[in-house]
Amino acid sequence: MALFDKYAALAAQYRQLEQAGANPFNVKFEEVLSPTEAMLAGRRTLLLGTNNYLGLTYEPAVVAAANAASSASGSGTTGSRIANGSYGGHGRLEAALADFYGRKQAMVFSTGYQANLGIISALAGKNDHLLLDADSHASIYDASRLGYAQVTRFRHNSPEDLANRLRRLKDEPGDKIIIVEGIYSMLGDTAPLKEFAAVKREYGAYMVVDEAHSLGVLGATGRGLAEQAGVEADCDFIVGTFSKSLAGVGGFAVTDMEGAEVLRVVSRPYMFTASLPPSNIAATEAALHELRTRPELRRRLNENAHRLYRGLERLGFELGPEPSPVVSAIMPTPEAAFGLWAALLKAGLYTNVSLPPATPRGLALLRSSVSAAHSPAQIDHAIALFAEAGSSLGLLKAELAAAK
Amino acid sequence: MSDQASEIREVIFGTLQAALPQARPLSDDTHIIEDLGLDSVAVMDFVMEIEDKLDISVPLDKIAEVETLGDLVATVQRLKQAA
Numbered sequence A: 001m002a003l004f005d006k007y008a009a010l011a012a013q014y015r016q017l018e019q020a021g022a023n024p025f026n027v028k029f030e031e032v033l034s035p036t037e038a039m040l041a042g043r044r045t046l047l048l049g050t051n052n053y054l055g056l057t058y059e060p061a062v063v064a065a066a067n068a069a070s071s072a073s074g075s076g077t078t079g080s081r082i083a084n085g086s087y088g089g090h091g092r093l094e095a096a097l098a099d100f101y102g103r104k105q106a107m108v109f110s111t112g113y114q115a116n117l118g119i120i121s122a123l124a125g126k127n128d129h130l131l132l133d134a135d136s137h138a139s140i141y142d143a144s145r146l147g148y149a150q151v152t153r154f155r156h157n158s159p160e161d162l163a164n165r166l167r168r169l170k171d172e173p174g175d176k177i178i179i180v181e182g183i184y185s186m187l188g189d190t191a192p193l194k195e196f197a198a199v200k201r202e203y204g205a206y207m208v209v210d211e212a213h214s215l216g217v218l219g220a221t222g223r224g225l226a227e228q229a230g231v232e233a234d235c236d237f238i239v240g241t242f243s244k245s246l247a248g249v250g251g252f253a254v255t256d257m258e259g260a261e262v263l264r265v266v267s268r269p270y271m272f273t274a275s276l277p278p279s280n281i282a283a284t285e286a287a288l289h290e291l292r293t294r295p296e297l298r299r300r301l302n303e304n305a306h307r308l309y310r311g312l313e314r315l316g317f318e319l320g321p322e323p324s325p326v327v328s329a330i331m332p333t334p335e336a337a338f339g340l341w342a343a344l345l346k347a348g349l350y351t352n353v354s355l356p357p358a359t360p361r362g363l364a365l366l367r368s369s370v371s372a373a374h375s376p377a378q379i380d381h382a383i384a385l386f387a388e389a390g391s392s393l394g395l396l397k398a399e400l401a402a403a404k
Numbered sequence B: 001m002s003d004q005a006s007e008i009r010e011v012i013f014g015t016l017q018a019a020l021p022q023a024r025p026l027s028d029d030t031h032i033i034e035d036l037g038l039d040s041v042a043v044m045d046f047v048m049e050i051e052d053k054l055d056i057s058v059p060l061d062k063i064a065e066v067e068t069l070g071d072l073v074a075t076v077q078r079l080k081q082a083a
Protein backbone atom coordinates (compact mmCIF):
# COMPACT_ATOMS: atom_id res chain seq x y z
CA MET A 1 0.00 0.00 0.00
CA ALA A 2 2.71 2.44 1.05
CA LEU A 3 4.28 1.99 -2.37
CA PHE A 4 1.44 3.92 -3.97
CA ASP A 5 0.97 6.51 -1.22
CA LYS A 6 2.84 9.07 -3.30
CA TYR A 7 0.05 8.90 -5.87
CA ALA A 8 -2.80 9.23 -3.35
CA ALA A 9 -4.13 12.56 -4.63
CA LEU A 10 -4.07 11.42 -8.26
CA ALA A 11 -5.62 8.07 -7.39
CA ALA A 12 -8.50 9.79 -5.59
CA GLN A 13 -9.18 11.96 -8.65
CA TYR A 14 -9.14 8.92 -10.90
CA ARG A 15 -11.56 7.03 -8.63
CA GLN A 16 -13.89 10.00 -8.64
CA LEU A 17 -13.99 10.00 -12.44
CA GLU A 18 -14.65 6.26 -12.48
CA GLN A 19 -17.49 6.65 -9.98
CA ALA A 20 -19.03 9.43 -12.04
CA GLY A 21 -19.07 6.90 -14.89
CA ALA A 22 -17.21 9.26 -17.23
CA ASN A 23 -13.45 8.84 -17.15
CA PRO A 24 -11.70 10.29 -20.21
CA PHE A 25 -8.57 8.35 -19.27
CA ASN A 26 -10.24 4.95 -19.36
CA VAL A 27 -12.39 4.81 -22.49
CA LYS A 28 -13.20 1.37 -23.87
CA PHE A 29 -14.44 1.15 -27.44
CA GLU A 30 -16.47 -2.01 -27.99
CA GLU A 31 -15.73 -1.88 -31.67
CA VAL A 32 -14.05 0.56 -34.00
CA LEU A 33 -16.04 0.85 -37.24
CA SER A 34 -14.03 3.24 -39.40
CA PRO A 35 -11.55 6.13 -39.06
CA THR A 36 -14.43 8.31 -37.86
CA GLU A 37 -16.83 6.03 -35.96
CA ALA A 38 -16.80 3.52 -33.12
CA MET A 39 -19.24 1.77 -30.79
CA LEU A 40 -19.07 3.08 -27.23
CA ALA A 41 -21.51 2.05 -24.47
CA GLY A 42 -23.72 0.47 -27.12
CA ARG A 43 -23.91 3.63 -29.16
CA ARG A 44 -22.49 4.70 -32.53
CA THR A 45 -20.03 7.48 -31.66
CA LEU A 46 -18.34 10.06 -33.86
CA LEU A 47 -14.57 10.07 -33.31
CA LEU A 48 -13.04 13.54 -33.02
CA GLY A 49 -9.93 12.78 -31.00
CA THR A 50 -7.83 10.05 -32.59
CA ASN A 51 -4.94 11.88 -34.40
CA ASN A 52 -5.91 9.83 -37.47
CA TYR A 53 -5.10 12.84 -39.63
CA LEU A 54 -5.26 11.28 -43.08
CA GLY A 55 -7.83 8.64 -42.08
CA LEU A 56 -5.72 5.79 -43.47
CA THR A 57 -6.37 3.15 -40.76
CA TYR A 58 -8.85 1.21 -42.94
CA GLU A 59 -7.32 2.09 -46.32
CA PRO A 60 -7.58 -1.15 -48.35
CA ALA A 61 -4.04 -0.90 -49.77
CA VAL A 62 -2.61 -0.32 -46.28
CA VAL A 63 -4.50 -3.18 -44.65
CA ALA A 64 -3.70 -5.51 -47.57
CA ALA A 65 0.02 -4.70 -47.29
CA ALA A 66 -0.06 -5.57 -43.58
CA ASN A 67 -1.85 -8.86 -44.21
CA ALA A 68 0.45 -9.88 -47.04
CA ALA A 69 3.57 -9.09 -44.98
CA SER A 70 2.29 -11.12 -42.02
CA SER A 71 1.60 -14.09 -44.27
CA ALA A 72 4.97 -13.85 -45.99
CA SER A 73 7.29 -12.88 -43.12
CA GLY A 74 5.51 -13.82 -39.92
CA SER A 75 3.90 -12.03 -37.03
CA GLY A 76 6.96 -10.57 -35.35
CA THR A 77 10.74 -10.19 -35.56
CA THR A 78 11.36 -11.57 -32.05
CA GLY A 79 14.37 -9.36 -31.51
CA SER A 80 16.34 -6.20 -32.12
CA ARG A 81 18.03 -5.26 -35.36
CA ILE A 82 21.58 -5.20 -34.00
CA ALA A 83 21.30 -8.52 -32.18
CA ASN A 84 18.87 -10.45 -34.36
CA GLY A 85 19.10 -8.87 -37.80
CA SER A 86 16.95 -6.65 -39.98
CA TYR A 87 14.22 -7.83 -42.33
CA GLY A 88 14.00 -6.55 -45.88
CA GLY A 89 11.07 -4.34 -44.98
CA HIS A 90 13.06 -2.31 -42.44
CA GLY A 91 15.58 -1.24 -45.05
CA ARG A 92 12.89 -0.62 -47.68
CA LEU A 93 10.90 1.62 -45.37
CA GLU A 94 14.06 3.53 -44.39
CA ALA A 95 14.89 4.03 -48.07
CA ALA A 96 11.33 5.23 -48.74
CA LEU A 97 11.50 7.74 -45.86
CA ALA A 98 14.94 9.00 -46.93
CA ASP A 99 13.61 9.41 -50.48
CA PHE A 100 10.47 11.23 -49.29
CA TYR A 101 12.53 13.69 -47.25
CA GLY A 102 15.34 13.94 -49.80
CA ARG A 103 17.87 12.97 -47.10
CA LYS A 104 20.84 10.64 -47.06
CA GLN A 105 19.74 8.52 -44.15
CA ALA A 106 16.63 7.38 -42.31
CA MET A 107 16.37 5.31 -39.15
CA VAL A 108 13.23 3.55 -37.97
CA PHE A 109 12.35 3.15 -34.26
CA SER A 110 9.66 1.08 -32.59
CA THR A 111 7.61 4.15 -31.55
CA GLY A 112 7.80 7.92 -31.96
CA TYR A 113 8.42 8.14 -28.23
CA GLN A 114 11.49 5.95 -28.68
CA ALA A 115 12.63 7.92 -31.73
CA ASN A 116 12.90 11.01 -29.53
CA LEU A 117 14.59 9.06 -26.74
CA GLY A 118 16.95 7.44 -29.23
CA ILE A 119 17.98 10.52 -31.21
CA ILE A 120 18.09 13.12 -28.46
CA SER A 121 19.85 10.98 -25.86
CA ALA A 122 22.46 9.88 -28.41
CA LEU A 123 23.12 13.31 -29.94
CA ALA A 124 23.68 15.09 -26.63
CA GLY A 125 26.71 13.82 -24.73
CA LYS A 126 27.91 14.67 -21.26
CA ASN A 127 29.28 18.15 -21.93
CA ASP A 128 26.70 19.15 -24.51
CA HIS A 129 23.63 21.32 -24.01
CA LEU A 130 20.05 20.57 -24.94
CA LEU A 131 17.72 23.53 -25.37
CA LEU A 132 14.08 22.46 -25.20
CA ASP A 133 11.00 24.47 -26.00
CA ALA A 134 9.07 24.74 -22.72
CA ASP A 135 5.97 23.11 -24.25
CA SER A 136 7.84 20.05 -25.53
CA HIS A 137 6.13 16.66 -25.59
CA ALA A 138 6.80 14.28 -22.67
CA SER A 139 8.99 12.10 -24.93
CA ILE A 140 11.38 15.05 -25.43
CA TYR A 141 11.58 15.74 -21.70
CA ASP A 142 12.14 12.05 -21.00
CA ALA A 143 14.80 11.93 -23.72
CA SER A 144 16.65 14.78 -22.03
CA ARG A 145 16.77 12.76 -18.82
CA LEU A 146 18.01 9.61 -20.49
CA GLY A 147 21.22 11.30 -21.66
CA TYR A 148 23.84 13.15 -19.66
CA ALA A 149 23.70 16.58 -21.26
CA GLN A 150 22.79 19.79 -19.45
CA VAL A 151 19.21 20.75 -20.19
CA THR A 152 17.88 24.28 -20.57
CA ARG A 153 14.28 25.23 -21.28
CA PHE A 154 13.32 28.28 -23.33
CA ARG A 155 9.97 30.06 -23.53
CA HIS A 156 7.52 28.42 -25.88
CA ASN A 157 7.87 29.57 -29.50
CA SER A 158 10.19 32.45 -28.55
CA PRO A 159 13.31 32.79 -30.76
CA GLU A 160 14.38 35.82 -28.67
CA ASP A 161 14.28 33.79 -25.48
CA LEU A 162 16.20 30.95 -27.15
CA ALA A 163 18.86 33.46 -28.28
CA ASN A 164 19.10 34.88 -24.77
CA ARG A 165 19.66 31.43 -23.28
CA LEU A 166 22.22 30.50 -25.92
CA ARG A 167 24.02 33.75 -25.09
CA ARG A 168 24.20 32.71 -21.42
CA LEU A 169 25.71 29.38 -22.46
CA LYS A 170 28.07 30.96 -25.01
CA ASP A 171 31.28 30.33 -23.06
CA GLU A 172 30.34 26.84 -21.93
CA PRO A 173 32.07 23.99 -23.77
CA GLY A 174 30.09 21.43 -25.75
CA ASP A 175 27.61 21.41 -28.61
CA LYS A 176 24.25 23.17 -28.34
CA ILE A 177 21.24 21.23 -29.65
CA ILE A 178 17.85 22.90 -30.04
CA ILE A 179 14.68 20.77 -29.95
CA VAL A 180 11.38 22.08 -31.29
CA GLU A 181 8.16 20.63 -32.73
CA GLY A 182 6.26 21.37 -35.94
CA ILE A 183 2.66 21.49 -34.70
CA TYR A 184 2.34 21.36 -30.90
CA SER A 185 0.01 18.60 -29.82
CA MET A 186 -1.86 20.41 -27.07
CA LEU A 187 -2.92 23.72 -28.64
CA GLY A 188 -2.23 23.00 -32.31
CA ASP A 189 0.09 25.99 -32.70
CA THR A 190 3.14 25.94 -35.02
CA ALA A 191 6.74 26.90 -34.26
CA PRO A 192 8.32 30.04 -35.82
CA LEU A 193 10.87 27.77 -37.51
CA LYS A 194 12.41 30.39 -39.81
CA GLU A 195 13.30 32.57 -36.84
CA PHE A 196 14.54 29.58 -34.81
CA ALA A 197 16.74 28.60 -37.76
CA ALA A 198 18.29 32.09 -37.82
CA VAL A 199 19.13 31.86 -34.10
CA LYS A 200 20.54 28.39 -34.63
CA ARG A 201 22.88 29.67 -37.34
CA GLU A 202 23.93 32.71 -35.32
CA TYR A 203 25.04 30.55 -32.39
CA GLY A 204 26.40 27.62 -34.37
CA ALA A 205 23.92 25.22 -32.78
CA TYR A 206 22.20 22.10 -34.15
CA MET A 207 18.44 21.73 -34.51
CA VAL A 208 16.08 18.74 -34.25
CA VAL A 209 12.43 19.15 -35.29
CA ASP A 210 9.74 16.70 -34.17
CA GLU A 211 7.10 16.67 -36.93
CA ALA A 212 4.84 14.13 -35.13
CA HIS A 213 1.69 16.19 -35.75
CA SER A 214 2.79 17.97 -38.94
CA LEU A 215 3.93 15.08 -41.19
CA GLY A 216 1.25 14.66 -43.84
CA VAL A 217 -0.37 17.88 -42.67
CA LEU A 218 1.92 20.77 -43.67
CA GLY A 219 4.28 21.54 -46.56
CA ALA A 220 3.92 21.40 -50.35
CA THR A 221 4.53 17.63 -50.37
CA GLY A 222 3.44 16.88 -46.78
CA ARG A 223 6.89 16.68 -45.21
CA GLY A 224 5.87 19.03 -42.42
CA LEU A 225 6.51 22.49 -41.03
CA ALA A 226 10.19 22.60 -42.03
CA GLU A 227 9.14 22.17 -45.65
CA GLN A 228 6.38 24.77 -45.35
CA ALA A 229 8.74 27.28 -43.71
CA GLY A 230 11.50 26.58 -46.26
CA VAL A 231 14.14 25.76 -43.63
CA GLU A 232 14.76 22.05 -44.15
CA ALA A 233 18.47 22.67 -44.70
CA ASP A 234 18.69 24.08 -41.15
CA CYS A 235 17.00 21.06 -39.57
CA ASP A 236 19.85 18.65 -38.85
CA PHE A 237 17.40 15.94 -37.84
CA ILE A 238 13.69 15.52 -38.47
CA VAL A 239 11.94 13.13 -36.09
CA GLY A 240 8.44 11.80 -36.56
CA THR A 241 5.94 9.07 -35.82
CA PHE A 242 3.96 6.48 -37.80
CA SER A 243 1.15 6.61 -35.24
CA LYS A 244 -0.75 9.62 -36.53
CA SER A 245 -0.96 10.50 -40.25
CA LEU A 246 0.63 7.14 -41.20
CA ALA A 247 -2.01 5.22 -39.24
CA GLY A 248 0.31 2.61 -37.69
CA VAL A 249 2.87 2.52 -34.93
CA GLY A 250 6.58 3.39 -34.96
CA GLY A 251 8.90 6.35 -35.27
CA PHE A 252 11.72 7.62 -37.47
CA ALA A 253 14.50 10.12 -37.88
CA VAL A 254 16.04 11.43 -41.11
CA THR A 255 19.27 13.36 -41.57
CA ASP A 256 21.93 14.43 -44.05
CA MET A 257 24.70 14.52 -41.46
CA GLU A 258 27.85 12.56 -42.29
CA GLY A 259 28.58 9.77 -39.86
CA ALA A 260 25.04 9.47 -38.54
CA GLU A 261 25.19 5.70 -39.19
CA VAL A 262 27.01 5.40 -35.86
CA LEU A 263 23.71 6.13 -34.09
CA ARG A 264 22.72 2.52 -34.84
CA VAL A 265 25.33 1.30 -32.39
CA VAL A 266 25.11 4.02 -29.74
CA SER A 267 21.40 4.82 -29.45
CA ARG A 268 20.10 2.59 -26.67
CA PRO A 269 16.36 2.99 -27.44
CA TYR A 270 17.19 1.81 -30.98
CA MET A 271 19.42 -1.08 -29.93
CA PHE A 272 17.75 -2.63 -26.92
CA THR A 273 14.19 -3.21 -28.08
CA ALA A 274 12.54 -5.44 -30.67
CA SER A 275 12.20 -4.06 -34.20
CA LEU A 276 8.78 -3.41 -35.72
CA PRO A 277 6.93 -6.46 -37.10
CA PRO A 278 6.67 -7.00 -40.90
CA SER A 279 2.94 -6.14 -40.97
CA ASN A 280 3.53 -2.76 -39.39
CA ILE A 281 6.49 -1.92 -41.59
CA ALA A 282 4.62 -2.86 -44.77
CA ALA A 283 1.49 -0.93 -43.69
CA THR A 284 3.59 2.15 -42.99
CA GLU A 285 5.28 1.97 -46.38
CA ALA A 286 1.87 1.68 -48.03
CA ALA A 287 0.50 4.59 -45.97
CA LEU A 288 3.51 6.72 -46.94
CA HIS A 289 2.73 5.94 -50.56
CA GLU A 290 -0.88 7.12 -50.03
CA LEU A 291 0.39 10.28 -48.34
CA ARG A 292 2.71 11.03 -51.27
CA THR A 293 0.32 10.25 -54.09
CA ARG A 294 -2.93 11.69 -52.72
CA PRO A 295 -2.38 15.38 -51.87
CA GLU A 296 -6.18 15.75 -51.78
CA LEU A 297 -6.11 14.02 -48.37
CA ARG A 298 -4.03 16.88 -47.00
CA ARG A 299 -6.34 19.42 -48.61
CA ARG A 300 -9.44 17.77 -47.12
CA LEU A 301 -7.78 17.54 -43.71
CA ASN A 302 -6.97 21.22 -43.72
CA GLU A 303 -10.46 22.15 -44.89
CA ASN A 304 -11.91 20.11 -42.03
CA ALA A 305 -9.47 21.72 -39.59
CA HIS A 306 -10.56 25.21 -40.63
CA ARG A 307 -14.23 24.22 -40.60
CA LEU A 308 -14.06 22.97 -37.01
CA TYR A 309 -11.86 25.83 -35.79
CA ARG A 310 -14.05 28.53 -37.33
CA GLY A 311 -17.20 26.77 -36.13
CA LEU A 312 -16.10 26.55 -32.52
CA GLU A 313 -14.70 30.09 -32.68
CA ARG A 314 -18.06 31.35 -33.91
CA LEU A 315 -19.81 29.62 -31.03
CA GLY A 316 -17.60 31.58 -28.65
CA PHE A 317 -15.16 28.95 -27.41
CA GLU A 318 -11.70 30.18 -26.51
CA LEU A 319 -9.31 28.22 -28.77
CA GLY A 320 -5.60 27.76 -29.47
CA PRO A 321 -3.95 30.56 -31.50
CA GLU A 322 -4.37 29.16 -35.04
CA PRO A 323 -6.41 26.63 -37.02
CA SER A 324 -4.78 23.20 -37.32
CA PRO A 325 -5.97 19.58 -37.23
CA VAL A 326 -5.63 19.86 -33.44
CA VAL A 327 -8.42 22.12 -32.16
CA SER A 328 -8.42 22.70 -28.41
CA ALA A 329 -11.03 24.59 -26.42
CA ILE A 330 -9.57 26.22 -23.32
CA MET A 331 -11.69 25.39 -20.28
CA PRO A 332 -11.85 27.47 -17.08
CA THR A 333 -11.19 24.42 -14.84
CA PRO A 334 -10.45 20.69 -15.12
CA GLU A 335 -13.99 20.06 -13.83
CA ALA A 336 -15.41 22.08 -16.73
CA ALA A 337 -13.31 20.03 -19.16
CA PHE A 338 -14.60 16.78 -17.63
CA GLY A 339 -18.17 18.10 -17.73
CA LEU A 340 -18.04 19.12 -21.38
CA TRP A 341 -16.25 15.91 -22.35
CA ALA A 342 -18.92 13.77 -20.65
CA ALA A 343 -21.79 15.78 -22.16
CA LEU A 344 -20.33 15.46 -25.67
CA LEU A 345 -19.77 11.74 -25.23
CA LYS A 346 -23.33 11.27 -24.03
CA ALA A 347 -24.45 13.02 -27.20
CA GLY A 348 -22.32 10.65 -29.31
CA LEU A 349 -19.08 12.62 -29.81
CA TYR A 350 -15.67 11.39 -28.63
CA THR A 351 -13.01 14.04 -27.83
CA ASN A 352 -10.03 14.24 -25.44
CA VAL A 353 -9.33 15.93 -22.10
CA SER A 354 -5.82 17.29 -21.57
CA LEU A 355 -4.68 18.52 -18.17
CA PRO A 356 -1.56 19.97 -16.55
CA PRO A 357 1.29 19.12 -16.32
CA ALA A 358 0.84 17.70 -19.85
CA THR A 359 -0.55 21.08 -20.97
CA PRO A 360 1.19 24.48 -20.99
CA ARG A 361 0.52 27.19 -18.41
CA GLY A 362 -1.70 24.99 -16.26
CA LEU A 363 -4.46 24.96 -18.91
CA ALA A 364 -7.35 22.49 -18.89
CA LEU A 365 -8.24 21.59 -22.48
CA LEU A 366 -11.08 19.91 -24.32
CA ARG A 367 -9.02 18.71 -27.26
CA SER A 368 -10.29 17.60 -30.66
CA SER A 369 -8.43 16.37 -33.71
CA VAL A 370 -9.89 16.13 -37.20
CA SER A 371 -9.26 13.69 -40.02
CA ALA A 372 -9.34 13.86 -43.81
CA ALA A 373 -11.87 11.04 -43.46
CA HIS A 374 -14.45 13.27 -41.74
CA SER A 375 -17.19 14.49 -44.04
CA PRO A 376 -18.12 18.18 -43.81
CA ALA A 377 -21.48 16.97 -42.43
CA GLN A 378 -19.73 15.12 -39.60
CA ILE A 379 -17.77 18.25 -38.69
CA ASP A 380 -20.96 20.32 -38.72
CA HIS A 381 -22.69 17.74 -36.56
CA ALA A 382 -19.80 17.93 -34.07
CA ILE A 383 -20.05 21.72 -33.98
CA ALA A 384 -23.80 21.47 -33.30
CA LEU A 385 -23.14 19.12 -30.37
CA PHE A 386 -20.52 21.53 -29.02
CA ALA A 387 -23.08 24.35 -29.25
CA GLU A 388 -25.65 22.43 -27.26
CA ALA A 389 -23.33 21.08 -24.57
CA GLY A 390 -21.24 24.27 -24.31
CA SER A 391 -24.19 26.54 -23.78
CA SER A 392 -26.03 24.21 -21.39
CA LEU A 393 -22.87 24.10 -19.26
CA GLY A 394 -22.22 27.85 -19.56
CA LEU A 395 -18.84 27.37 -21.19
CA LEU A 396 -19.03 29.83 -24.07
CA LYS A 397 -16.88 32.95 -23.75
CA ALA A 398 -19.72 35.41 -23.22
CA GLU A 399 -21.30 33.22 -20.55
CA LEU A 400 -17.98 32.77 -18.79
CA ALA A 401 -17.36 36.52 -18.82
CA ALA A 402 -20.87 37.19 -17.47
CA ALA A 403 -20.33 34.67 -14.67
CA LYS A 404 -17.16 36.43 -13.50
CA MET B 1 24.74 36.92 4.97
CA SER B 2 26.34 38.63 1.97
CA ASP B 3 24.44 41.24 -0.02
CA GLN B 4 24.33 38.94 -2.98
CA ALA B 5 22.84 36.07 -0.97
CA SER B 6 20.09 38.23 0.43
CA GLU B 7 19.36 39.70 -2.99
CA ILE B 8 19.02 36.18 -4.42
CA ARG B 9 16.71 35.16 -1.60
CA GLU B 10 14.57 38.26 -2.17
CA VAL B 11 14.28 37.58 -5.90
CA ILE B 12 13.33 33.94 -5.35
CA PHE B 13 10.77 34.59 -2.62
CA GLY B 14 9.28 37.56 -4.48
CA THR B 15 8.99 35.66 -7.77
CA LEU B 16 7.41 32.68 -6.08
CA GLN B 17 4.92 34.80 -4.13
CA ALA B 18 3.81 36.40 -7.41
CA ALA B 19 3.41 32.98 -9.05
CA LEU B 20 1.19 31.51 -6.31
CA PRO B 21 -2.58 31.80 -6.63
CA GLN B 22 -2.74 33.18 -3.05
CA ALA B 23 -0.18 34.63 -0.64
CA ARG B 24 1.58 32.01 1.53
CA PRO B 25 4.18 32.27 4.27
CA LEU B 26 7.51 31.18 2.77
CA SER B 27 10.72 30.12 4.49
CA ASP B 28 13.93 28.26 3.69
CA ASP B 29 12.23 25.09 4.95
CA THR B 30 9.21 25.37 2.63
CA HIS B 31 8.98 22.29 0.38
CA ILE B 32 8.33 23.58 -3.13
CA ILE B 33 6.21 20.68 -4.34
CA GLU B 34 4.64 19.25 -1.17
CA ASP B 35 3.92 22.52 0.68
CA LEU B 36 2.99 24.71 -2.25
CA GLY B 37 1.22 22.16 -4.44
CA LEU B 38 3.09 23.23 -7.60
CA ASP B 39 3.37 20.65 -10.38
CA SER B 40 6.60 19.94 -12.25
CA VAL B 41 5.85 22.39 -15.07
CA ALA B 42 4.89 25.19 -12.66
CA VAL B 43 8.22 24.72 -10.85
CA MET B 44 10.16 24.88 -14.13
CA ASP B 45 8.21 28.00 -15.18
CA PHE B 46 9.02 29.67 -11.87
CA VAL B 47 12.72 28.82 -12.15
CA MET B 48 12.70 30.29 -15.67
CA GLU B 49 11.63 33.64 -14.20
CA ILE B 50 14.50 33.48 -11.75
CA GLU B 51 16.98 32.65 -14.51
CA ASP B 52 15.91 35.79 -16.35
CA LYS B 53 15.92 38.07 -13.31
CA LEU B 54 19.44 36.97 -12.33
CA ASP B 55 20.72 36.32 -15.88
CA ILE B 56 21.89 32.79 -15.12
CA SER B 57 21.22 29.33 -16.49
CA VAL B 58 19.79 26.70 -14.11
CA PRO B 59 19.97 23.28 -15.79
CA LEU B 60 16.91 21.04 -15.31
CA ASP B 61 18.87 18.34 -13.48
CA LYS B 62 19.82 20.95 -10.85
CA ILE B 63 16.12 21.78 -10.40
CA ALA B 64 15.35 18.09 -9.92
CA GLU B 65 17.69 17.99 -6.90
CA VAL B 66 15.99 20.93 -5.20
CA GLU B 67 13.40 20.16 -2.50
CA THR B 68 13.13 23.24 -0.29
CA LEU B 69 13.37 26.97 -0.98
CA GLY B 70 16.65 26.93 1.01
CA ASP B 71 18.04 24.34 -1.45
CA LEU B 72 17.02 26.55 -4.35
CA VAL B 73 18.64 29.67 -2.84
CA ALA B 74 21.89 27.70 -2.33
CA THR B 75 21.83 26.26 -5.87
CA VAL B 76 21.17 29.64 -7.46
CA GLN B 77 23.89 31.23 -5.35
CA ARG B 78 26.44 28.68 -6.54
CA LEU B 79 25.42 29.16 -10.17
CA LYS B 80 25.52 32.95 -9.87
CA GLN B 81 29.01 32.81 -8.38
CA ALA B 82 30.20 30.51 -11.17
CA ALA B 83 28.70 32.74 -13.88
Ligand SMILES: Cc1ncc(COP(=O)(O)O)c(C=O)c1O
Pocket (backbone or CB within 6 Å): A111, A112, A113, A114, A116, A137, A139, A181, A185, A210, A212, A213, A241, A242, A243, A249, A250, A251
Ligand atom coordinates in the same frame (compact mmCIF):
# COMPACT_ATOMS: atom_id res chain seq x y z
C1 LIG C 1 5.24 15.71 -30.37
C2 LIG C 1 5.16 14.25 -30.21
N1 LIG C 1 6.30 13.52 -30.31
C3 LIG C 1 6.28 12.18 -30.17
C4 LIG C 1 5.10 11.49 -29.92
C5 LIG C 1 5.17 10.00 -29.68
O1 LIG C 1 4.73 9.30 -30.76
P1 LIG C 1 4.35 7.73 -30.64
O2 LIG C 1 2.89 7.68 -30.40
O3 LIG C 1 4.73 7.17 -31.96
O4 LIG C 1 5.15 7.15 -29.52
C6 LIG C 1 3.91 12.21 -29.87
C7 LIG C 1 2.61 11.53 -29.73
O5 LIG C 1 2.17 11.05 -28.78
C8 LIG C 1 3.95 13.61 -29.97
O6 LIG C 1 2.83 14.32 -29.83
